[in-house]
Amino acid sequence: MMQHLFLVIAFAAGAAFGVAPWPEVIDSPAGIAAPALDADGPPLADPPDAERTVPALVLTVQDGDSVTLMLDGEMRRFELLGADAPEWLDRAETQRPHAAESRRFLTNLLLGERVLVFEPEPGATDALGRRRGYLFRQPDGMFVDLEIIRQGYGKVSTRAAEPYEPVLRWYERRARELDRGVWGGPPEPEPAVEDPEAPAQPAPAADRAPPRPEPKPQPEPASEDGFVWITRSGSKYHREGCSHLTTSRTRVPRDSIRSTHEPCKTCSPDS
Numbered sequence: 001m002m003q004h005l006f007l008v009i010a011f012a013a014g015a016a017f018g019v020a021p022w023p024e025v026i027d028s029p030a031g032i033a034a035p036a037l038d039a040d041g042p043p044l045a046d047p048p049d050a051e052r053t054v055p056a057l058v059l060t061v062q063d064g065d066s067v068t069l070m071l072d073g074e075m076r077r078f079e080l081l082g083a084d085a086p087e088w089l090d091r092a093e094t095q096r097p098h099a100a101e102s103r104r105f106l107t108n109l110l111l112g113e114r115v116l117v118f119e120p121e122p123g124a125t126d127a128l129g130r131r132r133g134y135l136f137r138q139p140d141g142m143f144v145d146l147e148i149i150r151q152g153y154g155k156v157s158t159r160a161a162e163p164y165e166p167v168l169r170w171y172e173r174r175a176r177e178l179d180r181g182v183w184g185g186p187p188e189p190e191p192a193v194e195d196p197e198a199p200a201q202p203a204p205a206a207d208r209a210p211p212r213p214e215p216k217p218q219p220e221p222a223s224e225d226g227f228v229w230i231t232r233s234g235s236k237y238h239r240e241g242c243s244h245l246t247t248s249r250t251r252v253p254r255d256s257i258r259s260t261h262e263p264c265k266t267c268s269p270d271s
Contacts (some may be wrong), residue, residue, distance in 0.1 A: 041174070042167050044143065053116040053136070057256045061111055063088035064102025064154050066130070070256060071117060075232065077130045078117070081161075082145030082168050085154035086182065098182045102153040109147065112253050114138045120161065134164065146171060152181025228254045228269050235261055242267035 056069040062077070064085025069078045085106070086099035119133035126132060135144040148154045149168050152175040156168045176183040228237040232248035237257055242264055254269075263270050 042170050044146075044167055047136075047141075048118040048134075052122075053118050054122075055138075056115050056117050057253075058110040058113050058115060059250055059252045059256075061103060061107040063099065064106050064148065065157075067106070067110060067135075068250065069115070069117070070252070071131070073260070075250065077128075078135075079126070079130045079132045080145050080148070080157070081120070081132045081134055081159055082157055082164055083148040083154040084157040085148060098153070101181065102148075105151065105153045106144075106148065109142075109144065110135075110137065115144070132159070150175060152178070152183055155182060226254050227251050228257070230257060230261055236264045237261045237269055238264040239267040239269045242269075 054071065056071040056078075058067050059070055059075060060068040062068065065080045065083045067078050067080075069076050071078065085102040088099045088103045115138060116136040117133050118136065119131060124131070136142065137144055145160075145164070146168060149156060150171045156165065156172045160168055175181065229240055229242070229245055229249045229251055230237050231244075231246050232250075234244070236244070237252075237254065238245055238249075240251075244264060244266060
């Protein structure tokens with residue numbers, strides 16, 4: 001009964017928010033095949049068995065196809081196997097076309113969310129130590145790789161394989177026909193950011209407003225937003241600006257690390 005109720009909720013959430021639901025397989029000899037996303041589109045392949053998926057939490061988003069997960073009790077860099085989005089380069093003066101849009105899309109989709117990870121080769125890593133696989137967002141079951149392709153924020157990766165490649169290719173062709181995202185024209189330019197070091201141009205005397213008093217600096221909030229900072233090798237969590245933070249610091253939801261980390265006694269992040 002609970003499994004049937006899960007299916008109803010998943011389909012309702014997908015219909016309401018326009019996402020790609022992936023139902024749970026009922027324990028029966030035949031199971032249940034996933035529905036088509038569009039009336040004229042191909043059906044999704046059967047979802048992976050529950051025994052082949054691992055729960056994880058999305059801690060950070062690097063670019064449109066890679067994230068950092070709390071996976072198997074440790075922070076792991078993870079690359080989506082089905083989607084290939086423009087790479088975001090932190091130190092680049094000029095980003096690649098659509099890199100900012102793809103990164104923003106995946107951030108809005110996944111940051112702080114719990115996901116199910118399906119790795120065709122569990123635990124395998126590439127030359128850079130990254131794990132690879134497909135992601136399904138909880139609790140609505142969205143197939144994240146497919147949603148990136150469907151919305152045009154990335155192309156089908158050359159590493160995508162059966163049984164998902166055919167449906168990914170179909171939605172890639174559809175996104176291209178609709179000129180979505182990476183298939184359309186150049187992205188809208190990002191708003192210009194003024195150089196704080198550049199001297200300000202004085203306004204004409206007649207247009208000048210009377211000077212306003214400088215605002216008083218406000219004290220930094222004490223993590224009321226529910227996020228704290230951890231380091232790669234440390235066992236405590238901190239406020240931003242704590243003297244114990246190193247260059248490997250990562251901002252994470254506080255509730256996600258309560259069972260694995262303790263509050264720092266120097267900066268008292270819970271006070």
